[in-house]
Amino acid sequence: MQTHTPPRSTIRLTRRGRIVLIATGAVVAATAVVVPLLSTDDTDDGERKPASLVIPEGWRSAQVYEAVDKALAVPVGTTKKALGKAGLKLPAAAKGNPEGYLFPATYPLEKGTTPESLLSYMVDTANKRFGGGTVTAGAERNEMNAYQTVTVASIVQAEAATDADMGKVARVILNRLDRGMPLQMDSTVNYALERSTVHTSEADTRIDNPYNTYARMGLPPTPIANPGDDAMRAAVRPTPGDWLYFVTVRPGDTRFTADFEAHKKNVEEFNRLHRSADASESGSAKAKASG
Numbered sequence: 001m002q003t004h005t006p007p008r009s010t011i012r013l014t015r016r017g018r019i020v021l022i023a024t025g026a027v028v029a030a031t032a033v034v035v036p037l038l039s040t041d042d043t044d045d046g047e048r049k050p051a052s053l054v055i056p057e058g059w060r061s062a063q064v065y066e067a068v069d070k071a072l073a074v075p076v077g078t079t080k081k082a083l084g085k086a087g088l089k090l091p092a093a094a095k096g097n098p099e100g101y102l103f104p105a106t107y108p109l110e111k112g113t114t115p116e117s118l119l120s121y122m123v124d125t126a127n128k129r130f131g132g133g134t135v136t137a138g139a140e141r142n143e144m145n146a147y148q149t150v151t152v153a154s155i156v157q158a159e160a161a162t163d164a165d166m167g168k169v170a171r172v173i174l175n176r177l178d179r180g181m182p183l184q185m186d187s188t189v190n191y192a193l194e195r196s197t198v199h200t201s202e203a204d205t206r207i208d209n210p211y212n213t214y215a216r217m218g219l220p221p222t223p224i225a226n227p228g229d230d231a232m233r234a235a236v237r238p239t240p241g242d243w244l245y246f247v248t249v250r251p252g253d254t255r256f257t258a259d260f261e262a263h264k265k266n267v268e269e270f271n272r273l274h275r276s277a278d279a280s281e282s283g284s285a286k287a288k289a290s291g
Contacts, residue, residue, distance in 0.1 A: 052107065053106070055106075057157060059225065061097075064102045064226065066079075082119065090123060093147040138236030148219055151222065153235035157226075162252070167237070168239045168246065173185075175244055250273060
């Protein structure tokens with residue numbers, strides 16, 4: 001979401017509008033999500049071995065590496081080290097970084113599964129999903145290539161409060177790019193800082209990092225997560241509209257507008273509704289409105 005720089009003592013409304021739930025303890029950071037294993041088989045030594053591994057939509061590559069290490073019972077860091085010898089078929093623009101191409105899905109874990117084979121399976125799946133004519137045509141229509149479209153989808157995945165909002169979030173991103181406006185997305189700042197949080201400070205938005213879309217124009221250099229089909233469809237065919245701003249005032253009530261003054265009023269309403277919850281978190285919490 002786009003925000004305006006407030007005093008340092010305040011915090012900002014952040015991605016997916018989940019600050020409302022943080023106060024109740026209903027949200028767990030993405031890095032704490034437990035990998036769901038769909039089924040298990042007994043091994044010869046009597047231990048239970050996972051037969052399938054689910055990679056949820058929106059996970060970052062670091063979370064995927066950790067999950068694969070755990071599922072295959074290999075030392076921590078093994079999967080990340082395997083990148084160099086996995087022979088992944090990534091776009092040239094990725095420069096060997098698989099972020100965005102570790103496709104969220106359920107993957108079978110067979111007797112001969114290795115980190116290399118599992119990573120290749122994920123990337124091959126992404127290439128099949130992202131390499132079709134619909135994606136290519138949509139990317140060209142939006143004056144982008146497929147890799148840039150995956151990057152947009154990754155931001156949509158991180159920012160949209162609901163699946164229904166994804167098309168509108170994608171449209172905001174494209175509208176801001178078309179107008180030469182910075183994206184100002186908290187999710188990209190969080191990626192730069194290697195965290196998942198609903199609290200982003202003014203200082204955070206000034207960090208010198210290519211993923212800081214407050215300080216840098218255009219898209220970040222790579223995707224910031226691994227998007228699913230819904231986010232990709234939204235990036236390919238965004239909902240028509242002139243929106244430039246959005247804020248989730250309350251769960252289920254994300255407001256999109258092209259009018260900055262209207263956006264500021266929406267942010268003010270958010271602050272009125274959630275001041276007490278915010279205060280319990282920071283002592284002086286306010287959302288910020290940006291231009």
